[in-house]
Amino acid sequence: MKNILKNKKIALCVCGSISAYKSVDLASxxxxxxxxxxxxxxxxxxxxVGKATFEGITHNKVVDDLWNNESDLNIDHLDIAKNSDLLIVSPITANMISKIAHGVSDDIISTTLLATEKPIIIAPAMDGNMYDHFAVKKNIELLKKNGVIVLEPESGYLASGLTGKGRLRNQEEITAEVERVLSIADDLKGKNILISAGGTREPIDSVRFxxxxxxxxxGHSLAEICSQRGANVTLVTTSNLFVPNGIKKISVSTAEEMKVEIINLIDSMDCIIMAAAVADFKPEIFNEGKVKKDGIEKMELNLVKNDDILNLIKDSKCIKIGFAxxxxxxxxxxxxxxxxKDLDMIVINDVSNSQIGFESDYNQVKIITKKGDIFKSDIENKKIIASNIIDKLKTIIN
Ligand SMILES: Cc1cc2nc3c(=O)[nH]c(=O)nc-3n(C[C@H](O)[C@H](O)[C@H](O)COP(=O)(O)O)c2cc1C
Structure with missing residues (x-):
């Protein structure tokens, strides 16, 4: 397996949490x-944790002071901000989360993070009540919105003796995220990718669907990963999930609305990924207002077929990826x-398993290409699954 970490420059920022000792192992x-x-x-x-431990393990001097500069530039925070491939704060305290969310720069870590354009990952660790605090939640949302990658803490035993959400993510997951971010190249730069996401809603009347x-x-994970890899992403979605900056979001509700947007855009696309669950049928009649139940014992609903979007774009030259x-x-x-449907690739998943698929953060997929290549993923977070799918797309897109 390719060693992604080799020769990579990682700035590991450590804050004052009881779990700081875990960073020693990460560094090692x-x-x-x-x-x-x-x-x-x-x-x-x-x-x-003492500096000597980290210095012995990394063979680099620990930087802990804005004013005691040793870099070539003689300004350590700018040197590290510019020359690192990635910056990770693990563990990050509630205090440091607040500082970087609001642009405070009064210590070496907050100042370096303010000065960098490189990817930033944060791994919070704190008591459950602290993590639940409205200020911490708001600050984390603000950081996410601005492109900081947040490795949400786990639920489990906390230093207070209580159980709750606040425990630092496990080492394997932190390392996997670091590797994922470091392996993201601009390998989709200039590609126009259209992604559909979410389940459509087919109205019965003005309130029911x-x-x-x-x-x-x-679909949203796919959009995020394609965008991180340099693609121009348009996301046609029924979902209100968060969409990072840089992705063009088009909100739709019904299969018909989704179809219209996709047909309008398809000719300018290099690839379409149909991750949406588009309803096959819709009620034949839409009732204006709310249908009243009074006097109705049995209601019959006639359904008619929606257009099959993938069939309609069958002749398009762009690469087509479907989900089953x-x-x-x-x-x-x-x-x-x-x-x-003459697809270039199909992503198959088992939605009968409640641990994966619909609504879950996890998924397990089998990817089959037109050429017959088969790839089966492990059960993984949907962002990792999205990376797997895009890696396969890379093998067929020029
Ligand atoms: C024993 C002990 C454990 C602590 N653990 C945490 C923690 O896990 N997470 C956290 O956000 N703060 C924790 N704190 C509080 C921080 O150390 C404190 O807010 C400090 O100002 C953070 O400084 P820093 O962000 O500059 O590292 C702890 C404090 C003590 C005394």
Missing amino acids: KWVQQGADVKVLMTKSAQKF IGNRSSGKM AETSNHDEFGVNKLNS
Whole structure:
């Protein structure tokens, strides 16, 4: 397996949390894989772990003071901000989250983070009540909106003796995220990618609709990853999930609205990924206002077929990726869809498993290309699944 960390410059920023000791192990693992790890520490962090430990492991001086510069530039925070491939704050305290959300720069870590254009990952760790505090929640949302990657803490046993959400994410997941971010190249630069997401809602009357359980998480994750990899992304979505800056979002509700937007855009696209769960049928009649139940014992609803969007764009020159959300005979239905809709790739997932698929943050997929290449993922976070799908797309897009 390719060693992504080799020769990468990682700034590991450590704050004053009880879990600071876990960063020692992270630094050690990354150094063993060939990374050049520079540790930055707050004064509080040094109450928990000594500088000597990090210096012995990384063979680099720990930077803990804005005013004690040793870099070539003689301004350490600018040197680290410019020359690191990635900056990670693990653990990050409630205090540091607040500082970077509001642009405070009164110590080496907050000042370096303010000065960098490189990717920033933060891994919060704190008591459950602290993590639940409205100020912390608001600050984290603000950071996410501005492109900071947040590795949400786990639920579990906390230093207070209580159980709750606030425990630092496990080392493997932190390292996996660092590797994922470091492996993101601008490999989709200039590509126009159209992604559909979420479940459509087919109205019965002004207040009721027929819907499905798709949350839009998979499509939104795909949009985020394509955008991070340099693509111009247009996301046609029914979901209100957060969309990072740089992605063009078009909100729709019904299958018809989604169809109209896609048909309008398809000729300017290099690739379309149909991750949306588009209703096959809609009520034949839309009732203006709310249908009253008084005097009605039985109500019949006639359904008519929606247009099949993938069929309508069959002749388009762009690369077409479909999703097959199945509950049985997954491969058979998936391959049929790949062939009948002339797709370049199909992503098959089992939506009968409640641990994965609809609404879950996790998924497990089988990807089959037109050429017959098959890839089966592990059960992974949807962002990682999205990366897997885009890696496969890279093998067929010029
Ligand atoms: C024993 C102890 C453990 C602490 N653990 C945490 C923690 O896990 N997370 C956190 O946000 N703050 C924690 N704090 C509070 C921070 O250390 C404190 O807010 C400090 O000002 C943070 O400084 P820094 O952000 O500059 O590192 C802890 C404090 C003590 C005394």
